[in-house]
Amino acid sequence: MLNINELKFNSEGLIPAIVVDSITKKVLTLAYMNKESLQISMEKGLTCFWSRSRKELWLKGETSGNYQHIVSITADCDKDALIVVVEKDGPACHTGTDSCFENTVWESDELHEFSLVGLMKLIEGRKTDKKEGSYTTYLFEKGLDKILKKVGEESTEVIIAAKAEDRAETIYEIADLAYHVMVLMIEAGISLEDIHRELASRHVVDKKVKQEKMTK
Numbered sequence: 602m603l604n605i606n607e608l609k610f611n612s613e614g615l616i617p618a619i620v621v622d623s624i625t626k627k628v629l630t631l632a633y634m635n636k637e638s639l640q641i642s643m644e645k646g647l648t649c650f651w652s653r654s655r656k657e658l659w660l661k662g663e664t665s666g667n668y669q670h671i672v673s674i675t676a677d678c679d680k681d682a683l684i685v686v687v688e689k690d691g692p693a694c695h696t697g698t699d700s701c702f703e704n705t706v707w708e709s710d711e712l713h714e715f716s717l718v719g720l721m722k723l724i725e726g727r728k729t730d731k732k733e734g735s736y737t738t739y740l741f742e743k744g745l746d747k748i749l750k751k752v753g754e755e756s757t758e759v760i761i762a763a764k765a766e767d768r769a770e771t772i773y774e775i776a777d778l779a780y781h782v783m784v785l786m787i788e789a790g791i792s793l794e795d796i797h798r799e800l801a802s803r804h805v806v807d808k809k810v811k812q813e814k815m816t817k
Contacts, residue, residue, distance in 0.1 A: 605639055609681040615651060618683040620693065622700075623672045624797045625718045629693035630701040632661075634683065639674075646671050648685060667691030717783075717793060724780075725787050740784050748788055751781045 610616050615633040622629055632650040634642065638658050641649040648661040648669040662668030669687040676683055694701040727737035740748050755778040762770040786792070 603676055603680070605636060605643075607680055608636075608639075608676060608683075609679065610636065611681070613653075615653070616681060616683055618648075618650065618685050620648060620669060620685045620687055622693075623686045623688050624794050625716065627700055627718070628702050629669075629687070629689065629699075639683075642671060642685075643674070648687060662690060665691065665695075667693070669693070720780075721783055721787070721793055724783055728787055737784060740781075741788065745788055748781065748785050752778070752785055755781050 608616055614635045616635075616639070618632050618634045620629045620632065621627065632648075633653060634649070635651045638649040638651050641658070641660070645660070648671060650659055650661065651657075652659050668690045669685075670690070672686040672688060674683055674685050692699055694703075724737055727735050728741040731738045731742070740751065755774065758774040759771065759778050762774045786796075
């Protein structure tokens with residue numbers, strides 16, 4: 602574990618802190634910490650920064666309620682920059698957006714970024730803004746029973762492919778199942794964050810069980 606005295610603060614006594622969402626892995630903001638704000642962040646488990654404009658400490662969320670609960674803080678190889686992974690209570694940007702980085706400057710025509718969050722947004726868009734000819738929109742129009750039927754069918758396809766030990770087909774069918782489960786999640790009002798938190802809570806329980814077994 603690195604001691605904060607080993608970190609390299611700049612001539613103003615500051616170190617850049619890149620804040621990243623623990624669930625989506627999206628960069629939320631770039632802020633600065635001094636040694637005092639870093640110490641407060643570690644003690645409280647909440648991000649605390651140094652405001653270069655106001656020349657004072659500010660605990661993120663103290664006025665807005667959009668606290669950032671720290672999962673981890675990691676320094677780069679030169680020890681002069683930090684990655685702060687957080688679970689956030691609300692928008693990271695003062696403008697009310699999820700991230701401060703929302704303005705695209707350039708985007709490749711050939712390479713396209715994919716994320717489960719992006720796919721969820723696309724699926725949700727097919728429900729709120731119905732698109733003619735869209736299979737996803739068709740599922741939402743047919744309703745819950747149809748969606749559940751497809752989840753059941755795709756689950757069976759995964760089992761058949763896995764039983765046949767056909768790796769490529771199993772991957773294909775798992776992708777189909779994942780997509781239909783995400784459609785179900787949108788229909789049921791369940792977010793990726795909800796699933797992330799549930800799995801995370803189970804990981805903690807599993808860790809405790811393993812520790813108990815080791816002590817017996």
